[in-house]
Amino acid sequence: MSAHVLPIQLASSWFLIEACHVREVLGAEPWLPIPRARAELPGVVVWRGRAVPLVDLAKILGVETAGAPKRARTLIVNHERGVAALPVDAAREVRSIPESELRTTQDALVPYATRELDENGEIVPLVDLGSLLSHLDRTSGADGDGGG
Amino acid sequence: MAAADPQLKFVVVGAPPRALAISAESVRRVLPGHDFSGVALDLTLEDEAPAPDSSEHVLFVGPAGAAVALRIRGELELLTVRSSEVLPLPALVGRPARLSHVIAPRGVPLMFVLDLSRLDESPTAGSPWQARSVQPEI
Numbered sequence: 502m503s504a505h506v507l508p509i510q511l512a513s514s515w516f517l518i519e520a521c522h523v524r525e526v527l528g529a530e531p532w533l534p535i536p537r538a539r540a541e542l543p544g545v546v547v548w549r550g551r552a553v554p555l556v557d558l559a560k561i562l563g564v565e566t567a568g569a570p571k572r573a574r575t576l577i578v579n580h581e582r583g584v585a586a587l588p589v590d591a592a593r594e595v596r597s598i599p600e601s602e603l604r605t606t607q608d609a610l611v612p613y614a615t616r617e618l619d620e621n622g623e624i625v626p627l628v629d630l631g632s633l634l635s636h637l638d639r640t641s642g643a644d645g646d647g648g649g
Numbered sequence: 650m651a652a653a654d655p656q657l658k659f660v661v662v663g664a665p666p667r668a669l670a671i672s673a674e675s676v677r678r679v680l681p682g683h684d685f686s687g688v689a690l691d692l693t694l695e696d697e698a699p700a701p702d703s704s705e706h707v708l709f710v711g712p713a714g715a716a717v718a719l720r721i722r723g724e725l726e727l728l729t730v731r732s733s734e735v736l737p738l739p740a741l742v743g744r745p746a747r748l749s750h751v752i753a754p755r756g757v758p759l760m761f762v763l764d765l766s767r768l769d770e771s772p773t774a775g776s777p778w779q780a781r782s783v784q785p786e787i
Contacts, residue, residue, distance in 0.1 A: 531757050531758065532758065533666055533760070533761070534667075535742055535761070535777075536667065536761075536777040537746070537777035538742065538745075538746060538777075539745075545742060545751055545758055545761075546758065547751070547753045547756045547757065547758050550736065550756070551736060552736040552737065552738050552750075552751045552758070553739070554739055554741050554742045583741070641740075641741045
């Protein structure tokens with residue numbers, strides 16, 4: 502069995518996310534900041550005629566960045582309650598990795614990372630996007646429909 | 650023949666990207682700020698740079714007899730957009746901020762629409778707008 506993952510870059514760090522969540526990879530998208538929004542959900546982008554919440558993945562994962570998420574790429578991802586937009590600095594082609602090479606995370610330094618890939622000594626965390634987005638949804642106070 | 654895209658009118662408060670739109674048909678009355686005394690929901694942002702025209706107004710919105718007062722700063726403008734450019738906001742971001750839609754001409758998000766149906770709810774942790782007592786200027 503293999504896992505299909507998309508490598509993404511935030512600042513100088515690389516992460517993996519499961520490719521099944523990704524609907525589209527766009528360029529830098531214009532986004533509108535929400536007044537006094539929580540830092541993890543700073544704004545909204547428009548994708549295919551619908552408003553989509555912008556999720557500041559770098560903030561959530563603890564990547565050191567300055568200011569608002571102005572990044573070269575925007576991932577449009579699915580989750581159980583809707584769609585979200587994730588600004589990233591770069592994304593590579595989807596990779597197929599044997600499940601046996603994805604080991605359980607040794608420590609909990611990266612939130613929502615339950616597994617990781619050891620690439621010649623460089624550890625690349627696999628971020629559980631479903632869990633991350635569900636958690637955001639539960640803590641948003643939006644006790645109705647979800648993210649778009 | 651394509652169906653007509655109806656037009657919607659909004660009263661706009663402030664300037665993009667921090668402008669807020671309010672359904673024009675919901676606005677009952679507008680008062681100069683110095684003529685109002687009472688409790689109003691404060692739509693001014695404390696970290697907002699003062700507008701060149703820092704005059705204040707109070708808008709009464711909502712059904713007659715149960716109108717909510719909104720304190721705003723700066724001039725008001727009327728905006729007409731096609732209904733297809735007014736997109737519903739997902740609850741994940743709209744509900745905590747009491748915003749219902751985003752106005753996005755040609756797919757570019759321009760400003761949010763205030764969710765008038767939720768204005769009288771108790772403020773939550775994520776609510777950007779707080780009710781404040783407004784006293785007339787002396």
